[in-house]
Amino acid sequence: MDMKSLYLLVPLAPLAGAIVAGLFCRVIPRWLAHTATILGVAVAFITSIVIFQDVLAGNSFNGTVYQWLASGEYKFEVGFLIDKLTVTMMLVVTSVSLMVHLYTIGYMQEDPGYNRFFSYISLFTFSMLMLVMSNNFMQLFFGWEAVGLVSYLLIGFWYTRPTAIFANMKAFLVNRVGDFGFILGIGLVLAHFGSLDYATVFAKAPELANKTINIWGSADWSLMTVACICLFIGAMGKSAQVPLHVWLPDSMEGPTPISALIHAATMVTAGIFMVARMSPLFELSDTALSFVLVIGATTALFMGFLGIIQNDIKRVVAYSTLSQLGYMTVALGASAYSVAIFHLMTHAFFKALLFLGAGSVIIGMHHDQDMRNMGGLRKYMPITWITSLIGSLALIGTPFFAGFYSKDSIIEAVALSNIAGAKYAYFAVMAGVFITAFYSFRMYFLVFHGEERFGKAHHDHHGDHEDEEPADDHHHGLAPGQKPHESPWVVTVPLIALAIPSVIIGYIAIEPMLFGDYFKGVIHVNEEAHPVMEALHHHFHGAVAMALHAVTTPVFWLAFSGVALSWFFYMKRPDIPAAIKARFSGIYTLLDNKYYFDKFNEVVFAGGARLLGRGLWKGGDVALIDGLLVNGSARLVGAIASVVRFFQSGYIYHYAFTMIIGVFVLLTLWFNRA
Numbered sequence: 051m052d053m054k055s056l057y058l059l060v061p062l063a064p065l066a067g068a069i070v071a072g073l074f075c076r077v078i079p080r081w082l083a084h085t086a087t088i089l090g091v092a093v094a095f096i097t098s099i100v101i102f103q104d105v106l107a108g109n110s111f112n113g114t115v116y117q118w119l120a121s122g123e124y125k126f127e128v129g130f131l132i133d134k135l136t137v138t139m140m141l142v143v144t145s146v147s148l149m150v151h152l153y154t155i156g157y158m159q160e161d162p163g164y165n166r167f168f169s170y171i172s173l174f175t176f177s178m179l180m181l182v183m184s185n186n187f188m189q190l191f192f193g194w195e196a197v198g199l200v201s202y203l204l205i206g207f208w209y210t211r212p213t214a215i216f217a218n219m220k221a222f223l224v225n226r227v228g229d230f231g232f233i234l235g236i237g238l239v240l241a242h243f244g245s246l247d248y249a250t251v252f253a254k255a256p257e258l259a260n261k262t263i264n265i266w267g268s269a270d271w272s273l274m275t276v277a278c279i280c281l282f283i284g285a286m287g288k289s290a291q292v293p294l295h296v297w298l299p300d301s302m303e304g305p306t307p308i309s310a311l312i313h314a315a316t317m318v319t320a321g322i323f324m325v326a327r328m329s330p331l332f333e334l335s336d337t338a339l340s341f342v343l344v345i346g347a348t349t350a351l352f353m354g355f356l357g358i359i360q361n362d363i364k365r366v367v368a369y370s371t372l373s374q375l376g377y378m379t380v381a382l383g384a385s386a387y388s389v390a391i392f393h394l395m396t397h398a399f400f401k402a403l404l405f406l407g408a409g410s411v412i413i414g415m416h417h418d419q420d421m422r423n424m425g426g427l428r429k430y431m432p433i434t435w436i437t438s439l440i441g442s443l444a445l446i447g448t449p450f451f452a453g454f455y456s457k458d459s460i461i462e463a464v465a466l467s468n469i470a471g472a473k474y475a476y477f478a479v480m481a482g483v484f485i486t487a488f489y490s491f492r493m494y495f496l497v498f499h500g501e502e503r504f505g506k507a508h509h510d511h512h513g514d515h516e517d518e519e520p521a522d523d524h525h526h527g528l529a530p531g532q533k534p535h536e537s538p539w540v541v542t543v544p545l546i547a548l549a550i551p552s553v554i555i556g557y558i559a560i561e562p563m564l565f566g567d568y569f570k571g572v573i574h575v576n577e578e579a580h581p582v583m584e585a586l587h588h589h590f591h592g593a594v595a596m597a598l599h600a601v602t603t604p605v606f607w608l609a610f611s612g613v614a615l616s617w618f619f620y621m622k623r624p625d626i627p628a629a630i631k632a633r634f635s636g637i638y639t640l641l642d643n644k645y646y647f648d649k650f651n652e653v654v655f656a657g658g659a660r661l662l663g664r665g666l667w668k669g670g671d672v673a674l675i676d677g678l679l680v681n682g683s684a685r686l687v688g689a690i691a692s693v694v695r696f697f698q699s700g701y702i703y704h705y706a707f708t709m710i711i712g713v714f715v716l717l718t719l720w721f722n723r724a
Contacts, residue, residue, distance in 0.1 A: 053104060056097050057111065057130045060140060061179040063093040064147075064172045072169030083165035087172040088151045094179065095144035102137040112185050112249060124240065131185035131248060135572045138391065139182035139323055142398045146315035147175040149544035153406050154307045156540035157413065161305075167207060171311060174200040178316040182323055187236045187246040190324065194232065194288065197317045198225045204308040205301045217300035224297040228287015235280030238263075242273055252330040252574075259334045278331055278338035282345075285321025289375050292349045296647050298372055302364045306409030309364060313371040314402035322378045322394050326387040330574045333385065339580075340470040343383025347475035350376025350482045352645065357489035359641045362419045363408045366493045370445060371401060373482055377460050380475050385580035386463035387573045392563050393456035396556050400444035400453055403548040407438035410541050411497060414534035415504060418527030421493060426502035430534040435498050437545040442494050444552045446487040446609045449597035455556035457483075458596070459564060459586065461605055466585045483605055487612025495620045504528045557593045565590055
């Protein structure tokens with residue numbers, strides 16, 4: 051089999067599994083549905099390893115697979131760009147997806163939509179692979195929209211729940227806002243570069259670095275700045291950056307496996323990947339980089355605060371995803387694109403681990419997601435406990451764990467950056483270290499340690515959205531006297547498999563990915579204007595030395611303080627958080643309402659849309675179309691008929707008289723004309 055066939059096999063194998071499980075979901079047995087989809091993703095993973103080894107040997111590919119259409123001088127093609135950035139994403143997507151597929155066998159075993167779910171997650175994998183393997187903007191946009199569509203199907207998978215339907219519609223609409231900016235950016239690229247092919251666009255970019263365009267009567271807008279900001283607005287939607295972040299926490303309404311897949315390897319990483327791929331364009335606009343930096347820093351800091359007050363175990367992990375996506379975006383804004391991809395990779399493993407660990411806890415708790423009903427699970431669920439601890443340690447950046455190497459590199463890159471807004475970003479990411487450690491170990495201590503709060507009647511607190519859930523929802527929890535249980539092997543094996551890279555992948559990959567030639571010729575940085583990576587390289591003396599030195603840095607002690615404070619608050623003095631909540635009720639209300647972003651969107655955008663819709667209905671539909679055109683024409687015909695009917699008497703002499711009058715009128719008109 052030649053390499054081009056292998057490239058095709060990677061996305062088409064999951065697609066084949068999705069087709070088998072989807073088209074025949076009502077007739078095939080469950081074992082066949084999960085076997086077909088898991089086999090497809092496994093084939094994609096193994097093939098990605100083979101391609102990875104081929105790329106490491108110095109081989110790359112950039113070519114067209116299929117020409118979709120030609121319009122004048124423009125060609126719209128399906129093609130692949132296989133380089134080190136692509137194969138990194140391929141390995142992350144297929145490996146995490148494979149673990150999620152295996153995990154789903156245990157998690158969804160009692161769900162009537164079992165086959166349909168496997169079809170969706172396999173289709174999700176195909177969509178993401180088409181996105182990361184694309185060599186042109188058209189195919190990128192296809193994958194971009196496909197992951198949005200499948201996320202809509204997956205978030206609303208339990209379509210009998212009103213909250214799930216609201217969440218998937220919210221995700222769909224918010225992403226349309228981002229995608230509008232994205233398609234404007236692609237349109238600018240096509241209009242001014244004359245091509246949608248990456249290589250052609252990147253080669254021509256330096257020629258257009260100083261080109262300006264006319265917007266709103268002003269001709270001094272930088273093409274690069276406008277195009278890059280439009281493209282990044284698309285990334286803000288997919289990668290959930292403020293203010294287009296509001297859909298991501300509500301995506302928890304979908305089953306836990308898809309929460310892990312969306313938050314770890316697909317969809318939210320698409321925006322980070324896209325900006326890294328577009329580095330030759332972003333490097334030509336410091337304004338666009340500053341915009342990216344400030345948005346990322348704001349997301350990293352303010353979304354972290356929201357994780358502190360959550361009681362739903364999945365929502366805590368969801369807000370940590372928002373915060374970590376902010377860290378990745380900050381790295382992109384600091385021109386440390388390789389650091390952003392490095393954190394994307396490490397984060398994919400430990401975030402998937404944390405989500406699947408949360409799902410295992412939910413299974414053990416009989417679908418109760420409220421952490422206030424847990425406690426002391428360590429002795430009942432030892433594998434879930436140790437793997438969740440590993441994920442939490444990686445998330446907070448514990449030395450030698452995967453998250454440490456990528457997170458500390460981001461913080462150092464921001465400290466060395468000369469982009470406008472870097473000082474604000476540095477403060478945000480440093481404060482985020484403490485906040486992340488605090489809410490991560492708040493979750494860990496409340497779930498696995500302390501008093502056993504399960505198996506009791508809980509009348510005073512429930513899950514965050516339990517009052518909105520229908521009566522047939524399964525979030526019922528343990529009955530009095532019941533004890534939690536460890537999850538089956540199809541759940542715990544993926545946890546163990548994800549825990550291993552969560553520990554070692556950072557140590558292995560930091561030197562080649564950040565300071566070697568791994569991304570040479572793939573990610574482009576103007577070293578003279580943005581010497582961040584060169585300065586980072588100067589400070590790097592090996593993975594071991596970096597971890598040992600970290601103990602003396604403020605970053606380590608901020609994380610340690612966050613863990614210590616969460617232990618003191620929730621293990622020793624739980625009355626203190628309650629007192630703080632009562633004392634600072636205004637701040638708590640602000641956080642509980644998520645800074646009122648949702649309320650603002652409801653009043654301004656949804657309310658404005660309702661007013662506009664009502665105006666179009668009343669003025670356009672009722673008054674103009676129904677009132678004037680339809681009913682008005684009917685009334686006009688009726689009025690004419692009411693006059694004409696007087697001439698329809700049935701008497702011949704009336705008709706003769708009418709004919710004479712008519713002839714007289716015609717003759718008069720004729721002679722006047724002559």
